[in-house]
Amino acid sequence: VSWAAHQFEIYAVQAHLPKKMRGKVSFVAIFLGDFTPDFLAKFWVYGITINGKHYGASEPHVWHRGFPGMGFTHTMFLIGAIAGAMWLWKRNRAWTIGYLLGGAAHVLTDVSDSIGTMLVFPFTTLNWSIHAWKYAATSEGGKYLDAAAYYSSLGLVMDVFWLVVVLCSWRVLTRAYWREQVVPADPHVWSWLGKYLSEPGLVALYRSIFFYGVCRLVAWSTWAHLVARPVIDGVERIGYPLDLSWTGPWWIAQREITQVSPLIVAPVTLALLFAVYAVASVLWDRMEPRRPAPAPT
Amino acid sequence: MRRFVRDHWEGCLYVAAGVTYVLAGIWQKGLLNWIVGPLWLVAWVELAPRVGRLVRRVATRGTPT
Numbered sequence: 408v409s410w411a412a413h414q415f416e417i418y419a420v421q422a423h424l425p426k427k428m429r430g431k432v433s434f435v436a437i438f439l440g441d442f443t444p445d446f447l448a449k450f451w452v453y454g455i456t457i458n459g460k461h462y463g464a465s466e467p468h469v470w471h472r473g474f475p476g477m478g479f480t481h482t483m484f485l486i487g488a489i490a491g492a493m494w495l496w497k498r499n500r501a502w503t504i505g506y507l508l509g510g511a512a513h514v515l516t517d518v519s520d521s522i523g524t525m526l527v528f529p530f531t532t533l534n535w536s537i538h539a540w541k542y543a544a545t546s547e548g549g550k551y552l553d554a555a556a557y558y559s560s561l562g563l564v565m566d567v568f569w570l571v572v573v574l575c576s577w578r579v580l581t582r583a584y585w586r587e588q589v590v591p592a593d594p595h596v597w598s599w600l601g602k603y604l605s606e607p608g609l610v611a612l613y614r615s616i617f618f619y620g621v622c623r624l625v626a627w628s629t630w631a632h633l634v635a636r637p638v639i640d641g642v643e644r645i646g647y648p649l650d651l652s653w654t655g656p657w658w659i660a661q662r663e664i665t666q667v668s669p670l671i672v673a674p675v676t677l678a679l680l681f682a683v684y685a686v687a688s689v690l691w692d693r694m695e696p697r698r699p700a701p702a703p704t
Numbered sequence: 705m706r707r708f709v710r711d712h713w714e715g716c717l718y719v720a721a722g723v724t725y726v727l728a729g730i731w732q733k734g735l736l737n738w739i740v741g742p743l744w745l746v747a748w749v750e751l752a753p754r755v756g757r758l759v760r761r762v763a764t765r766g767t768p769t
Contacts (some may be wrong), residue, residue, distance in 0.1 A: 442738075458733070482745050501730065540763070550733075551733070603744070605750065606749060607714060607749050607750075608746055608749050608750040610749075611718075611745050611748075611749035611750070612742065612745075612746050613748045614718075614743060614745070615741070615742030615745045615746055616745075618718070618722065618725075618741065618742070618744075618745045619741030619742050619745075621737070622722055622725045622726050622729060622741060623729070623736050623741065624725045626725075626729035626730050626733075626736055627736065629726070629730055630730050630733070634730060
């Protein structure tokens with residue numbers, strides 16, 4: 408599970424679009440692409456409790472990322488299929504490519520925890536993971552334990568890394584950037600929203616995912632390390648212990664799923680990242696709207 | 705202080721929104737979600753100036769001329 412990293416990476420994608428796509432790829436589509444995997448799979452991971460009875464996945468990690476389950480939502484296959492359907496329906500390359508890049512960011516980022524994603528589904532249902540931190544979504548611990556484990560492990564470093572990436576590209580958060588690069592790619596969406604919001608409100612809406620990412624990073628980290636009073640190995644502690652070692656934190660059990668060797672995951676993930684950008688770049692040119700031939704004089 | 709707030713009005717709104725959201729989120733963690741988070745900021749930016757104008761108007765009316 409990655410937390411605020413998913414909020415920050417959409418701005419990182421937006422800020423690092425290939426030159427020919429700048430001001431032309433839909434930010435809303437990048438957001439939707441990044442949002443889709445967890446929107447489809449996450450709710451049942453934590454489940455809900457009604458009148459003391461818990462409804463949810465019995466094995467959250469298998470449901471979320473594995474097969475059988477909703478693991479296919481975290482695959483390039485589903486993201487590519489939805490992007491393809493989008494193209495066939497609307498012939499809108501700003502949305503198709505935006506969705507593809509946003510979804511790919513989510514799928515590739517989630518390789519970092521101990522469960523990972525089915526990167527090359529449907530060719531194999533093996534999960535790919537670099538095991539940087541332990542996947543901690545459990546039916547007993549729910550969202551709280553998941554947050555505590557994530558923000559006590561290298562997950563915290565992951566969030567901070569993406570935050571720094573965005574801050575290094577701080578122009579992506581400015582009003583001028585929004586006017587010049589974001590609105591022209593999505594004129595209909597922003598003009599419709601403009602019926603209800605002032606310009607400062609529209610800019611705030613554009614920045615709001617970043618805002619949410621920063622706030623949840625600060626709030627959950629503060630709660631996990633200063634407010635919570637967990638009992639670990641029979642000892643009550645002030646805050647959950649921080650463990651920035653590889654595969655941390657030590658105080659939560661490891662979940663098992665069939666996986667490929669971690670040694671090949673990092674190079675394959677990097678290769679896939681470059682492949683996604685290369686495919687997006689080629690498709691971008693091929694999807695260019697054809698201009699009508701000039702009438703003979 | 706007033707001058708600083710006037711010169712950095714938008715930034716102050718963002719900071720106020722962030723501080724209140726983090727504190728509210730720590731107290732009531734159900735607020736830390738995809739819907740409330742973004743709307744919290746938009747609500748601050750859209751509504752705070754209107755509330756400010758309203759308060760100013762009421763205060764001006766209440767002042768004897």
